[in-house]
Amino acid sequence: MFAVATSSSIPTQPGDLPVVVLAVATTAAVAVLFGAIEERAWSLHSPEGKLERPHDWDWTSMLVCAAAAFLAGLSATMLGLSHPAWAVVAGVVPFAAVVRRGQLVRGVQRVLGTAVGLVLAVPLLAVEDPPWFLFVLVIAVLQGATELVVARHYGLALVFITPLALLLTQSAAPEPVSSLLASRLIETVLGVTIGITVGRVNRR
Known part of the structure; x- marks a missing residue:
């Protein structure tokens, strides 16, 4: 929701698409990396061994x-x-x-x-x-x-x-x-x- 709403409000040109895709993909990759590190650290210290998932x-x-x-x-x-x-x-x-x-x-x-x-x-x-x-x-x-x-x-x-x-x-x-x-x-x-x-x- 945040990504789509924010992106739709920023004036862009078709030529900007590669830069936008690269920026989004890089940011997502960093977020996933830190998430994986967090889950790994949590599994080592949590009795359940995993993060609680939303319903x-x-x-x-x-x-x-x-x-x-x-x-x-x-x-x-x-x-x-x-x-x-x-x-x-x-x-x-x-x-x-x-x-x-x-x-x-x-x-x-x-x-x-x-x-x-x-x-x-x-x-x-x-x-x-x-x-x-x-x-x-x-x-x-x-x-x-x-x-x-x-x-x-x-x-x-x-x-x-x-x-x-x-x-x-x-x-x-x-x-x-x-x-x-x-x-x-x-x-x-x-x-x-x-x-x-x-x-x-x-x-x-």
Whole structure:
């Protein structure tokens, strides 16, 4: 979801395809390598000898999730918002929880965490043309902080995810900071609202 949504929001030309494929393949290979190392290390220290696997979703859950993503993206596009992908991602966020209350909590965490993250993003976005090594360092710190807290508190993780997403977006396709911040907040609220609504309708 993140890969498709993010890629679709970046202006590209057909000639860029080989570079994009190489970048994605290399990143995926690094991720798989570290995952394999982690699983190997876990198997050596865990009594079970393996990582716990997530439960499979049923077809109904997947279709409902897809419907929320489609409606969120369609709504953002029809409203002329500049980053429909953000609405799409926010639209599927509630479905990480099974029960209705959990979906509502997850959605609220997404909105509040995003709002706080926007405040953190302002001074970072104010730095124009930072040295590449400083940019990479900031991205690494934000990503590391996200991974440390996301399993414990999704809302807190959004405080770091939001500036991370905005910095990457701004580096790929610069735009006025004010419109970037407004777009992130509006599309997050839109997507979460649609996701929660679709989840409630499905429950009925």
